[in-house]
Amino acid sequence: MTEVLAADGRPLKASLNRALRRQKLRALALIAPLLLFILVSFVMPIGDMLFRSVENQIVSETLPRTVTALEDWDANSDEAPGEAVFAALYTDMALATEYKTHTRLGSRLNYEMTGISSLFRKSGRGVGRFDTDTYTNAFQEADPAYADPAQWSAWMQDANVRTSLPETAATYDAWAQMIVEAEGDVPSEEEPWDFVYTALYKEVMAGAQPPIAVDLSDIVPISLQAQFADIDEDWLDPDVWQTIKIYAPSYTSGYFLNSVDLAKGADGIETRPENEQIYITLFVRTMVMSLSIMGMCVLLGYPIAWLLANLPDRKANLLMILVLLPFWTSLLVRTSAWKVLLQQQGVINDVLVWIGIVADDGRLQLINNQTGTIIAMTHILLPFMILPLYSVMKTIPPSYLRAAKSLGANDWTAFWRVYFPQSVPGIGAGCILVFILAIGYYITPELVGGTKGVFISNRIAFHISSSLNWGLAAALGSILLAVVLILYWVYDKIVGIDNVKLGARTWHCQHMQAPVSASGTTVSA
Numbered sequence: 093m094t095e096v097l098a099a100d101g102r103p104l105k106a107s108l109n110r111a112l113r114r115q116k117l118r119a120l121a122l123i124a125p126l127l128l129f130i131l132v133s134f135v136m137p138i139g140d141m142l143f144r145s146v147e148n149q150i151v152s153e154t155l156p157r158t159v160t161a162l163e164d165w166d167a168n169s170d171e172a173p174g175e176a177v178f179a180a181l182y183t184d185m186a187l188a189t190e191y192k193t194h195t196r197l198g199s200r201l202n203y204e205m206t207g208i209s210s211l212f213r214k215s216g217r218g219v220g221r222f223d224t225d226t227y228t229n230a231f232q233e234a235d236p237a238y239a240d241p242a243q244w245s246a247w248m249q250d251a252n253v254r255t256s257l258p259e260t261a262a263t264y265d266a267w268a269q270m271i272v273e274a275e276g277d278v279p280s281e282e283e284p285w286d287f288v289y290t291a292l293y294k295e296v297m298a299g300a301q302p303p304i305a306v307d308l309s310d311i312v313p314i315s316l317q318a319q320f321a322d323i324d325e326d327w328l329d330p331d332v333w334q335t336i337k338i339y340a341p342s343y344t345s346g347y348f349l350n351s352v353d354l355a356k357g358a359d360g361i362e363t364r365p366e367n368e369q370i371y372i373t374l375f376v377r378t379m380v381m382s383l384s385i386m387g388m389c390v391l392l393g394y395p396i397a398w399l400l401a402n403l404p405d406r407k408a409n410l411l412m413i414l415v416l417l418p419f420w421t422s423l424l425v426r427t428s429a430w431k432v433l434l435q436q437q438g439v440i441n442d443v444l445v446w447i448g449i450v451a452d453d454g455r456l457q458l459i460n461n462q463t464g465t466i467i468a469m470t471h472i473l474l475p476f477m478i479l480p481l482y483s484v485m486k487t488i489p490p491s492y493l494r495a496a497k498s499l500g501a502n503d504w505t506a507f508w509r510v511y512f513p514q515s516v517p518g519i520g521a522g523c524i525l526v527f528i529l530a531i532g533y534y535i536t537p538e539l540v541g542g543t544k545g546v547f548i549s550n551r552i553a554f555h556i557s558s559s560l561n562w563g564l565a566a567a568l569g570s571i572l573l574a575v576v577l578i579l580y581w582v583y584d585k586i587v588g589i590d591n592v593k594l595g596a597r598t599w600h601c602q603h604m605q606a607p608v609s610a611s612g613t614t615v616s617a
Contacts, residue, residue, distance in 0.1 A: 138573070141566045141569050141570060142566070142570055143566075144562055144563055144566035145347050145348065145563060145566035145567040145569075145570045146343045146344060146345065146347065146348075147342075147343065147563065148200075148339060148341060148342060148343055148344040148346070148563070149342045149343075150193070150196060150197055150200050151197065151200065151201070151336065151339055151340050151341075152340055152341070152342050153193075154184065154188050154193045154194065154196075154197040155180075155181065155184040155185075155188070155197070155336070155340075156184065157180035157181075157183055157184050158177060158180045158181045158184050158336070159336075159337075159340040160180070161173070161176050161177040161179075161180040161181075162177055162333065162336065162337045162340065165177060165333065165337065167330075167333070167334045167337050167338070167358045168358050168359070169330065170330055171330060172317070172327065172328045172329070172330055172333060173333055174317075175315065175316060175317055177333075178315075178316040178317040178319075178320055178327075179290070179291075179294065179316050181316075181320065182219065182222070182224075182287055182290065182316050182319075182320075183263055183266070183287045183290075183291065185215055185216065185219045186219050186220070186285065186286075186287045187266055187267070187270050188216070189216040189219055189220070190270050190274045190275070191270065191273075191274055194212045194213075194215070194216040195209075195212065195213055195216065197212060198210070198211065198212030198213060199560065200339075201335055201336065201339065203350075203559075203561050203563075203564065204335050204338075204339060204346065204355075205331065205332065205335045207326065208332060208335065211324050211326050211327070211332065214323055214324050215320065215323050215324065215327075218322075218323040219323075222286065222314070222316070222319045223314050223319065224286040224287065224289070224290045224314055224316075224319075225286050226311065226312075226314060227286065227289040227290050227292070227293040227311065227314075228286050228289040230293075230306070230308055230311050231289055231292065231293075231306060234304075234306035234307065234308075235304045235306060237303075237304055238289075238304070238306075239283060241279070241280055241281055241282050241283050241284070242280050242281075244264065244279075244280075244283075244284055245279055245280035247303045248261055248264045248265070248268075250303075253303055256300055256301050257292065257295050257300050257302070258295075259291050259294070259295050260288065260291045260292045260295055262291075263287060263288050263291040264284060264288050264291075267279075267284055267285055267287070267288050290316075293308065293311070296308060297313070334358050338356050338357075338358070339356075344356075346563075347563040347564050347566065347567035348567045348570075348571070349361060350364075350371070350564055350567070351371050351564065351567045351568050351571055352371060352372060352571075353368070353369040353370070353371055353372050370551075371548070371551070371568065374546070374547065374548040374551055375548055375571070375572075375575070377462075377547070377548075378531055378547040378548045378549070378572075379531070379575070381462060381465060381466060381530070381545075381547070382527050382530035382531045382547075383527070384466055385466055385469050385470050385473060385526065385527075385530045386477075386523050386526045386527045386530065388466065388470040389470055389473055389474050389476070389477035389522065389526045390477060390519060390522070390523065392470065392474055392477075393474055393477035393478045393481055393522065394481060394515075394519070396411075396415070396478050397477075397478050397481035397482040397485055397518070398481075398485060399411070400412060400415070400478070400482045400485075401482055401485035401486045401488070402485075402490070412482075415474075415475050415478050415479075416475065418471075418472070418475060419475065423472065423535060423536070424535065426468075426471070426472060427468055427472070427535060427536045427539045427540060428539070430459075430464070430467065430468040430471070430540055431459060431539060431540055434458040434459040434464050434467065434468075434540065435458075435459050436455045436456070436457065436458075436459075437455075438458075438459075440456075440458065441455040441456055441458070444456065459540050459542070460540065460541065460542030460543075460544075460545065461541070461542055461544050461545050462541070462544055462545045463545075464540040464541060464542070464545055465536065465537045465540055465541040465545035465546075465547075468536050468539075468540045469530060469533060469536050469537070472536060473526045473529055473530060476522065476525045476526050476529060477522035477523075477525070477526050478522075479522075480518045480521035480522040480525065481515065481518040481519065481522055482518075483518065484514075484515055484517050484518030484521075485515055485518060488511060488514045488515065492510050492511070492514075493506050493507070493510060493511055496509070496510045516587075520583070520587055524580070524583065527579075528576060531547065531548075531549070531572065531575075531576065532549055532572075533547065533549060534546075534547060534549040534550045534552070534553050537549070537550055538550050538553075548568060548572060549572075551568060552565045552568050552569055552572075555568070
């Protein structure tokens with residue numbers, strides 16, 4: 093069979109495939125900036141939020157030796173851990189103080205147990221004044237080589253010494269790394285710090301062979317547990333160690349448990365005390381109030397959209413400007429205006445008193461509660477309901493209503509059986525838009541909601557900007573995202589997301605009922 097060739101002499105099939113590939117590459121190049129923008133501004137922040145909601149590496153990175161030593165400690169015991177754990181804490185705390193990470197760790201654990209932050213700060217200031225210089229002096233007085241930084245460096249490069257003194261070698265390595273990274277000095281020119289000599293002393297007393305034999309029999313062992321207790325007796329509190337051990341893993345479910353008023357305890361998941369249970373209440377309040385705002389927007393927005401869709405274009409355009417006018421005003425200004433209007437000595441209460449609906453001493457409490465939040469947010473979000481409704485209603489031919497009435501239907505029947513079903517896509521689009529915007533609002537509830545009208549978003553903003561508990565904020569945000577996705581799925585199953593369009597043609601063709609007679613019976617076309 094003769095092969096068909098293109099104008100350039102190549103096989104026609106290969107030429108067509110090449111042209112198709114070029115077309116696809118050109119299309120990909122055109123949308124690449126948008127994809128990159130969505131990836132950077134939307135996908136990556138959500139991914140980072142999800143990661144932060146479970147990330148907990150600061151404990152194991154700041155106290156690696158302590159975390160390891162705590163594995164053998166019984167968290168259910170009523171006693172503080174033994175000397176080995178405090179020895180590990182001594183080395184970790186000395187290093188963390190130089191890296192200045194002990195305060196960050198204290199802040200992290202303070203989210204789980206109040207008071208730990210100050211405990212770590214005090215310990216960071218006091219760990220350099222421990223009596224462990226006794227060990228340092230003993231070694232250096234026994235042999236001057238122990239005071240020679242170059243000799244220490246040579247010992248720590250000797251495989252036999254490292255094998256004989258593994259803990260001392262590991263402690264020296266951590267000290268040397270800190271000297272380079274935090275101090276900017278050279279380890280071979282700096283004398284090791286006291287905690288290195290402390291590690292050496294403990295291994296020698298346990299039977300290890302030091303590089304140069306020394307007699308330490310006259311040295312009285314120093315209790316590091318007592319040294320930490322001198323700084324703060326809370327170090328002897330088992331609850332402190334229980335908290336460190338529970339939150340030692342690099343990844344934790346603690347943030348999510350806190351988000352639903354639970355906590356991790358020594359025996360497993362526990363319910364938080366009643367006076368600390370706030371997040372479930374905030375989630376429920378956010379959902380209920382967002383649904384209320386959405387319902388208010390439907391009730392107020394539907395007749396306005398109908399009016400806009402059925403007025404002559406000139407008058408409709410004029411009214412549309414009034415609908416869009418709030419967008420030209422700052423959100424903060426609009427919210428502040430509601431503070432003036434809704435307060436007890438405000439315009440609305442003054443008018444009600446003047447009319448005589450309420451007594452002067454019985455003015456309504458319209459602000460700093462849920463009523464104020466619903467009123468202000470309904471006003472702010474109303475255009476987001478009107479615009480989708482208007483765009484859908486504008487596509488509904490008026491002839492359908494006239495046809496229904498000509499067949500005997502009254503005004504209500506014609507509206508309910510013919511017009512309303514065709515406007516449902518606009519209601520769906522407006523409801524989704526208003527609801528999703530409402531649950532994420534925090535400026536308006538913060539200004540007019542008081543303590544009983546704030547949303548979960550206000551708590552998220554608080555943890556991000558004030559308490560700096562980003563893990564809990566990320567967990568709350570993740571739960572909020574999951575709730576929205578679940579509601580979106582439920583809506584799709586009940587109504588169908590395909591019906592949420594800014595146009596009624598598709599839904600109309602599938603679901604529009606035939607005109608009905610005055611008796612309500614269906615009339616065939």
